[in-house]
Amino acid sequence: MSALRGRGLTRVYPSTAGDVTAIADIDIDIDAGELVVVRGASGAGKTTLLNLLGALDRPTAGTVWFDDVEATELDEDTLARVRRERLGFVFQSFGLIPVLSAAENVELPLRIARVPAAERDARVTDALRLVGLAGHAQQRPGELSGGQQQRVGIARAIVGRPRVLIADEPTAQLDSRTAASVIELIGELVHGEGIAAIVATHDPLVVQRADRIVELHDGRAAPTTVIESATT
Numbered sequence: 001m002s003a004l005r006g007r008g009l010t011r012v013y014p015s016t017a018g019d020v021t022a023i024a025d026i027d028i029d030i031d032a033g034e035l036v037v038v039r040g041a042s043g044a045g046k047t048t049l050l051n052l053l054g055a056l057d058r059p060t061a062g063t064v065w066f067d068d069v070e071a072t073e074l075d076e077d078t079l080a081r082v083r084r085e086r087l088g089f090v091f092q093s094f095g096l097i098p099v100l101s102a103a104e105n106v107e108l109p110l111r112i113a114r115v116p117a118a119e120r121d122a123r124v125t126d127a128l129r130l131v132g133l134a135g136h137a138q139q140r141p142g143e144l145s146g147g148q149q150q151r152v153g154i155a156r157a158i159v160g161r162p163r164v165l166i167a168d169e170p171t172a173q174l175d176s177r178t179a180a181s182v183i184e185l186i187g188e189l190v191h192g193e194g195i196a197a198i199v200a201t202h203d204p205l206v207v208q209r210a211d212r213i214v215e216l217h218d219g220r221a222a223p224t225t226v227i228e229s230a231t232t
């Protein structure tokens with residue numbers, strides 16, 4: 001069973017100038033240990049699709065499952081809990097709180113989930129180590145480079161041990177070398193920790209790392225490209 005699955009996903013935004021169909025009839029599956037890239041021009045519907053898959057928004061039509069849980073039938077409270085337990089989000093703008101240290105930013109979702117303090121400390125240390133920032137725990141976002149800030153963002157996304165990582169253009173604000181190292185990290189987490197990941201991007205480096213690509217054109221999926229993994 002896929003860690004994350006969408007069927008017939010359609011999102012229509014009502015507008016006075018006429019309805020906008022942002023995505024139409026998208027089917028998608030993301031398995032554990034798999035990195036799926038959503039590629040498409042600006043306005044193609046990438047963010048809309050990720051928001052539906054992350055249950056941050058509800059589809060006009062279609063269904064989303066997290067493993068065997070049908071997200072589209074849950075009430076808001078249950079959905080919030082399921083989202084917290086199963087999903088991690090990474091944003092283009094990093095989304096860190098400037099007055100908190102790297103460690104405190106990473107700890108925040110665990111506080112919200114009422115994880116006890118001792119366990120929080122262990123998990124924060126672990127997550128910062130996984131993203132290569134063990135020595136930067138006490139620095140605030142403003143004292144870190146863009147690449148380091150996005151690593152904090154990734155640590156925060158994985159500290160709750162999600163099954164699924166959802167990243168919307170995570171490297172768009174980074175220079176190409178930093179972007180490459182962030183992508184390398186996402187690839188390692190996906191393949192090493194068995195997380196299922198879906199990443200929206202135009203970045204060719206991200207695309208190279210993908211196990212599978214979903215190409216969006218005006219909210220519709222072009223035939224799926226399957227990349228054969230290199231075998232030697």
Ligand SMILES: Nc1ncnc2c1ncn2[C@@H]1O[C@H](COP(=O)(O)OP(=O)(O)O)[C@@H](O)[C@H]1O
Nearest residue numbers: 013020022040041042043044045046047048049
């Ligand atoms: N809240 C909204 N209300 C109305 N239209 C929207 C809204 N969000 C996105 N759209 C429209 O939906 C389409 C897809 O947008 P989006 O999912 O943000 O694309 P992408 O992330 O690929 O740039 C665009 O035409 C955009 O203008």
Ligand SMILES: [Mg+2]
Nearest residue numbers: 046047048168
């Ligand atoms: Mg977008």
